[in-house]
Amino acid sequence: MKERERIIVSGLVVLLLLFWLGFLVHRSPRFAGSLWGGVLGVSGALLMLVPLAYMIVKRVPLLRRTVTRRASMRTLLAWHIYTGVLGPILVLLHTGHKFQSPLGIALTAMTLIVVVSGFVGRYLMSQFSQTIREKKEMLTQLELAYRATATELAEHPDQAAMLRPWSGFFARLAAAPFAIPGVTSPGGIPAAVRAVRLSDSMADLEYAIKTHETFKRWFASWLKFHIVISFVLYGLLALHVWAGIYFGLRWFE
Ligand code: HEM
Structure with a gap:
């Protein structure tokens, strides 16, 4: 089960990195603000909120007891992982490779770092322990x-x-x-x-x-790192959404 998850998630992470590198050959300045760009952006951002929900469920005992009656923490972690890669893939498509504003660049960089840190922690750490x-x-x-x-x-x-x-x-x-x-x-x-x-x-x-x-010792604090940068990411994401609403939803014009 974990092996299958590792293979699928590795493939998705490679895809994410390839999409990101796409900016070398492709740029579409107006796509992010278009209807489909917006749909991708909103869907990706919503998926990226699932890991936050996971953290809340994991750390609030009453919520954890209620939720784990229906789904185990292991299942919730799998959801966290899949949505944690699929969301960033969608938001990366949403960018249309328009990396111009400091906020857009920081948001993209943080998204990639959060995903890669989650990936390293999940698979390399357990690989070290097994070896x-x-x-x-x-x-x-x-x-x-x-x-x-x-x-x-x-x-x-x-x-x-x-x-x-x-x-x-x-x-x-x-x-x-x-x-x-x-x-x-x-x-x-x-x-x-x-x-x-x-x-x-x-x-x-x-x-x-x-x-x-x-x-293993070097990577031991990876979870702390993963949590801290995901909060930076959520902060930037909130700012980006606010800017999107404040400066107007262009496709309604
Ligand atoms: C948008 C992307 C992501 C965000 C915002 C995010 C955020 C978080 C947060 C906030 C936690 C802390 C949960 C807690 O212990 O309270 C966490 C834990 C974790 N994340 Fe992520 N994550 C993302 C993607 C990923 C990916 C892609 C993977 C793996 C491939 C991953 C693997 C993990 C693992 C293994 C934990 C520890 C779970 C546990 O011990 O309960 N994350 N993540």
């Missing part, structure tokens, strides 16, 4: 294998001593292409070689886990 979980499981397996190999080597201290010359950083680099002599296990790979390979793989995995955890 970290998988790598930790792999590390546990390797640790078990390493412990078994270490026990095997402990029973043959003379063989374990063979590893000592290869324990320094540069010695390890120099030894990498060669096999280190050791105890041959029933599986055929010498225990000393296995110990070195396992410790190398464990070090690589630990490094990968640390890197992913660092990325």
